[in-house]
Amino acid sequence: MKRFLKSSIFGIFFGGFIAVVIQSSFVLAGEEMIDGVLFIKNSLASIFLGWLFSVTPLFFRIRSLNLPVQTLLHFLTVTVIYLLLALGVGWVPFDLSSLLFALIGMILIYTISWIGFYLYFKNEAKRLNDQLNHIR
Template identity: 55%
Template structure:
């Protein structure tokens, strides 16, 4: 529970930071002196929710009673479905079957690449640690 609260706070602050950066970039590079308050609030809350979602859901990988395939499936389904529902509701993805299918394809490809990268990295680190342990006298 402590880890969940720590990650929640971290994700909320990170989401708020990203919302602030994107707003500043939008004003500076978009050469706009005014922003729409309702749109700012909606997008900022969206960034905060996404920050929370993407920092809390990796906790699945710390549940030792689940196999890696179960952890991965639960994480992927949770992140993909919650983000899709939220993005459709907030207007980040237009409500259209084509856009939803494009999102799902991009999500599967991106998730697969990221998962494979993390898997290979940790496999390499594990091998390196095991080699170091073998050389201890």
């Protein structure tokens, strides 16, 4: 529970930070004024996604599930909720080609990220095991 709360607080603040950076970049790019309602809607969506993306990795801490099940649960949770939110907020237009493009993009980004994290942690485990073997 402590880890969940810590991850939640980090995700909420990170999502808020990302929202401010993105909205500020629009202003700096020449947008003279941003719509207040749109700012609030995008900020709340970003804050929610920051929370979501920071707490869903906790699936990988459930030891009773094997790695493929953890990965599937994480992927489905993140993908379904993100796409629903992105469609609702207007980040992804509501048509088939845009939805497919977003889904394929998410699958590619998720796959690359997952492989990167897997290789990193596999290498860390090997390094730690090598260090433990040198202690003996």
